[in-house]
Amino acid sequence: MVTQPNIIVVRFAELSTKGKNRKQFITMLRQNIQEVCKGFPSCKVQQAYDRIYVLVNDENASELMNRLQDVFGIATLSLAYQVPLAIDDIIDAAFTLIQKEPVSTFKVITRRMNKQFPLESDEINRAVARKILQETDFVVDVHKPQVKVLIEIRHHEAYVTVNTIEGAKGYPVKIQGKAMLLMSGGIDSCVASYLSNKRGIEVEAIHFASPPYTSDAAKQKVLDLAKVLTRYQPFIRLHIVPFTDIQMQIAINVPESYRITVMRRFMVRLAQRLAEQRRCKALITGESVGQVASQTLESMSVINEVTTMPILRPLVSFDKTEIIEIAKKIGTYDISIRPFEDCCTIFTPVAPVTKPLLHKAQRFESKLDIETLIEESLAATEVVMIRYNDAKEEDSFF
């Protein structure tokens, strides 16, 4: 008799809508799960027709469950006992598991896929429930049970579990290809990254640094944020683009009220260039309509004009409080609110234009040597690879 739950049952999300792409979905999800499992050397990933099983082996099951909860494409997860096809083993496993739960109400639910199994579903339910009723204080509630004991009778083995946890849902990351995220270090861009991951998009990030107007700590903040985001995508390529010279030129040549508009246009140009180099199919921003001056529909249209690439704005209709809620959930909020200036906040004019006109923006820009500024910036761009399981010098302190 096993004493520890030994397997994690992974059920797929959104699969019913995928038709022919089913195979691709499962393969991608399996690869992503395998990537996560690299941090747990002894565990094994197995694929069945409609499930993926992760054998826990010597690993810490609850840590592994926590990690898997961050993998997109998973509908639900259960920590389960895999037991032989024998009613006594099934009863034992269910009994052991339910004793770990606070005493309340329960219901046994059996799915008997293997019709050769000598007992019918209802007989299995009764046999398991009898033992629990006789030896614990749990009572049956078939309508609103606090604890559901789930039993799956499959062809070679049975699975017994009591707690099914919600997965992250969505599509496996990478299934939709890559997009380039404009990452400021604020609250919104991280949430935009997370939501893009959720739809299966792999994210590369671009950050604009303006030293000495922005500090090293501000850059570190972005690195730390990217590190958190590797929970949802095993590694992130971060491009740190020097932006000081461009900002200086804008400050000299563009009237104050148009500086933000022109600055955003430069950012989009730079992002598009990098995106093309890196074979990204779209840009992603954390913009939300109406939030600040550069995020009015008029502004967006003037800024959009410099690119032909689609710009995805996953937060477009979110309220700030909703965005903060997600940021807290995904673990980026506390880092995002560290009080460092980013390149957007330093040159912020007192009264930015909220309804910029395209021809004016173009006229102001005509004084700048756009192509040279962009080339120089890109040439000095630094690339950092950030991995979830990066070993660091400081690891020895812990």
Add this chain to the structure above:
Amino acid sequence: MDAINQGIYLDYASTSPLLDEVLEATQVLLPQFYANPDSLHTPGSKMAALQQRARKQIAGLLGCQDHEVIFTSGATEANNMAIKGIALANQAKGKHIVTTAIEHKSVMSAITQLVDHFGFECTILPVDAKGNIDLHQLEASLRKDTILVSVMAVNNEIGTVFPIDSITQIVKLYSKAYMHVDYVQALGKIELQLQRVDAASFSGHKIGGLKGSGVLFKGQNVPMLPLLSGGQQENYQRSGTSNAIANITFAKAMRLAIESQPDSYHKANRWKQRIISECKQIEGWACISAEDASPFIISMAYPKVPSQIMLNALDQKGIYVSAISTCSTKSQQVSYVHQAIGLSEDRSRSVIRVSLSSMTKDEDIEAFIQAYKEVIFHGYST
């Protein structure tokens, strides 16, 4: 190495030597990482990142959220913070506190202060000869205005283990009180039971961490008035420049303690049995710690040799044990824990406490048994 380190140390319930792993980390950290983690420059934010990682690791080990971990200067502060802080923040709901007769001095005194100066009432649950409380009595003591129950997981003088899970269940079922647990002598020694507990105190230096490191776990929905007001440290709940290196290395010490807990428990059990089986042959000798007490704390009495004399005699042989709780050594009174379990004054004055840890070795136990017997058989009796 000086003479102190060549002896055999059996006073781990008072404090512990540094773990090698903690020493190594401290030696690297101390010269370089001097910055204030609240500073915005690079050294400051590096420090903050390390301290945050430590907080996260501790939260992971305790099974709570990062922001529920509050770094303190030690368990005395953690106990004071939890008891006074929670009591004062919730006094509008009631002013009644329940605790037991054998809590640590820092719990007792904090509650006494609330009773003497702030108009609180306290029910102190008596214990039986083994140090156990009666759970029915606990249930009966809970009132409508009970706002806090503070119970230790393992007693520091006689090793009694309180059934925290059952106590918490009763407290939550029959009252609206918050549940605080002093886990100091349990960390790394027995399995922690934190389910539904609202606040819990831990000490770093008892498990091989640096002195001056402690943690209070406090559930995010538990109102608590800070004892130290000032800056933003610990989310405004404990102001004062962070003792970051102590906090960082506490995370390591806690991880090692919890990882080695099952193994150390097994060994300590064997050592306790070994000591008892050897000493029970001595006429008049008695083990004060109950059979089911924590095996890491073995309190014993041999009435013919008073504690102080036994302590000195063992000290001369290079074996370091303790008489009663080290926190009370300066008061000449008989231990209130001994009184609570009904130990006669005579016996109480002859009690010594041997306390063990994962650093203890088989040879230490054999050397103690030999020396203890020598002292008894070769005189010093009064």
